[in-house]
Amino acid sequence: MAMNVLPSTTTTRPADGDLLLETAGLTKSYAGADGELPVLSGIDLQVRADEVVALLGKSGSGKSTLLRCLAGLLPASSGTVTYKNTPLTGANPGTAMVFQTFALLPWLTVQQNVELGLEAKGVGAAERAEAARQAIDLIGLDGFESAYPKELSGGMRQRVGFARALVVEPDVLMMDEPFSALDVLTAENLRGELMELWESGQFPTRAIVLVTHNIEEAVLMADRIVVLGSRPYGTIREVFEVGLDRPRDRNAAAFEDLIDRVYRTMTGRQKEGRTPGRAESVELDKRTPANTPLPQASVDGLSGLAEMVLNRGGRCDLADLADDLGLEIDDILPQVDALDLLAFTTLTGDDLLLTETGERFADADVQESKKIFAEAVLGHAPLVQLITRSLRQNPGRALRSGFFRDILAHHFTSEQVTVQLETATDWGRYAELYSYDAEPQEYRLGENDDADARIPGY
């Protein structure tokens, strides 16, 4: 199913430069147990006509929150968001959104779903029907007007999502991970068709803002890539001007070079030639559960990655490894971060390198690997240290999870607290430092807890 496109051009569209969206000093907080917790801070961003801007960052860096602030679906906590120099006071009239999960109404046909956006704007029935037909045609859905969403494949459903957004001819099309719920081939096809449509000038929108955690997708589609960092909360870490002609060649050296540079920024790695390490890591003795959150990686996941590196001789190129697994680099970043935090690996040049401890961990049988893991988490994972230390100091040797939840709530949103505790539970259980009983929601010191096992500074 192809969209109704003209032959594609080989150059980037000329930018007319009109300022469409702008944030100045944007801060966004969500309510935590102990007041407002910032998710975005000091965001200064402009979106101009004729550009595709990608908001790229790891999970939790605030990409979707920023997109929703730009769309006026969430109010800024401080700072301003303007559309054509007018501050937003509600939904942004110049934007329409495409969602990851399509968000179609199952009881409406394709035609009716597409008309929805116009209905909300008070457009009359005849005009609505004609505009929807045109959008449906443009997006390659003609013939499916009377179908219901359940009759359509994922790719076709997302086409409805696009048609519904495009029918209102928004100045800025907002897309929140629009391809990530689709299989690889469908995503690739839809992405390519959309970019052809955009390049051909037939797109009834003047700019696109795309949220993605996929570096390659950002480099493929965007004119500008805004990388968000997440510690301690979402800020703009770097902006890349892509400047590659379209259609883009994934095998071109310049394409690969940009992927590399963006990847280095996303993972917090220093520029080549300098000491490898994480730009945002905190010195060991200053780490706390607040400034060094645990990466969302299970013991199984991080052990699996360590074993794969060992099987490749203790050193491997992350991009090659992800490729071999049929994954994107960013799919394995939480595991890379976890190995890095626990000092099982270091990053050198483009390679992930097992440390001596990492090699022992990857090579050990289960009992031995548990011991090595226990030492590593007690030495490097502040939340696991906090739980173990608190349990050891408590005469009952048990503590409700609410105790830790309250401490963490000073620094994280409740969703983040849940993720932190889930990871700490998984890590501490594997290390046999403590157990966790979901019924009374209680941590209990492990029966094998070796009170001599060292926690630095304790």
Ligand SMILES: Nc1ncnc2c1ncn2[C@@H]1O[C@H](COP(=O)(O)OP(=O)(O)OP(=O)(O)O)[C@@H](O)[C@H]1O
């Ligand atoms: N409604 C909410 N209430 C409280 N916290 C929230 C809410 N929405 C998001 N958060 C938290 O804000 C942080 C940023 O979330 P956001 O969804 O914007 O990030 P993201 O970069 O888009 O992540 P992902 O790629 O996982 O969607 C996350 O830690 C999330 O837990």
